[in-house]
Amino acid sequence: MLLLVPADVLRPRRPDEHFAEEVSAARDAGIEVAVIDHDALARGGSADAAVARIPAADHPTRTAAVYRGWMLRAPAYEALADALARRGVALRTSASDYRGAHELPGWYATAAAHTPETVWTTGDDRDDFTAACAALGSGAAVLRDYTKSMKHHWAEAAYIPSVADPDAAWKVAARFRELREDEFTGGFVLRRFESFTGAEARTWWAGGDCRLVTAHPDTPDDLPAADLDPTFLAPSIRALNLPFVTADLTRRDDGRWRLVEIGDGQVSDRPRTTPAADLIAALTGAHRV
Template sequence: MMLLVPVDPVVPRRVDAHFANEAAAARAAGVAVALVDHDALAGRGDAGRAVERVPGGATAVYRGWMLGSDRYAAFAAALAERGTTLRTPPEAYRRGHELPGWYDTLEGLTPESAWTSGPPTRAAFDTARRAIGDGPAVLRDYSKSLKHYWHEAAYIPDVADADAAWAVGERFAQLRGDEFTGGFVLRRFEPFTGAEVRTWWVGGRCRLVTAHPDTPEQLPPGDLELPPGLAGAVTGLPFVTVDLARRADGAWRVVELGDGQVSDRPASTPPEQLLTAVLDG
């Protein structure tokens, strides 16, 4: 197994500082580490240039910045030309990275959702809005929400209020810009209590439970209960994270599923702990 990490954009011979601790932990454990030029891959779309320092003949796990599904597919193809295979193939990455890929298997464990496909137009937005009906909702696209812009680009008090809802949708599209992915997604708002918990799944098994990166100091509670059926829902996904939150009625709900390669590690989790779970899984 080989670990792939992004290069430092200023000093290309060095690991990006955000992933340096994980790379050091991997090397200390005897795991080979290779550098990927994320700017070439994600920014310029030059996958061949991005992987030119990756040796062949290995199975690899990527730990780096988020990639769109098409860029990831190009990444996998460029590595395959060099004889290296990503443990997570492109189709599994898309399924884990984009909400429409995982929603059906988690329906009932996660808030009701409706989505569109294509550019962020009002007509498309209204399609999703009408499917939800009425009441509060949370807006995102296929791969990302903007919860740090909660009142202006995430939370919709009532989707039945068409103009007010679209003001949120329009602002979301403006902020996402060229990074808008797939289409609008509207998720029925559910009241949660406490911080989110991040669970790490490798080969269909929960290998690690951590705080969420946004709240690293708030460790998972001792009474955490994985929702029934969650293990079956992630079958076939080599490495994913599932973020959970406790609803006001006490039920643990799935807030988000994401590909584990591009999911951030909370500062409160030692890199050695994560690497052991990921590479030995």
């Protein structure tokens, strides 16, 4: 396995400090590590220049290259995959697989039984947003786009008290759109509000198997409940047929575990309370729940 991580902005030959522990754990496990210029990719710069420090493979493809880094938009990830392929390096997660995990429409239908009812638009047109509200009918909803919410701006840009009040709902959507600026992805996503209790847990899946259960990085000291058994989600995860994903779970107020979201594992943050070696072991198949 080849592990790819973002380079330090000031010292481009070195890994970004945020991923230093994972780099050290990977090297201890005998895994080769290389750095890429994440900022160049994110800005839409030359993908070939961004991967210039990765040695070209000695054979047609080096299998199972895995990226562990900052979030990339799907087109930037595709550019990364293409540039690596020109160097004879194959990412374990293809560009289409990345989009399928990273953007909500790619995974929602398969996991719909375990997650709040959801509708979405393509783009940010107000009429389409109003139609999406009507599709939910009534009640409260939580707003996001295909990849991210603004939950830290809950009252002004995330929580919609009633989808049956289109003017008030649009006020929240307009503020969300303003805050997301150029990072707005895909369209508006409306998720029916459900009342959750306690912190989220992050589960890590490779090859359709749950390899690790951790705290969520937003609440690293709130360890997962002892009775959390993520295997109820296994049929849905396996049906997605994605190489490496995370699934964030939380308990609803009726006691049932619910799926908050699925994400591509390459760009999912590791909570500081989980040793980097555990994640590397999960990636290599040496760790399994």
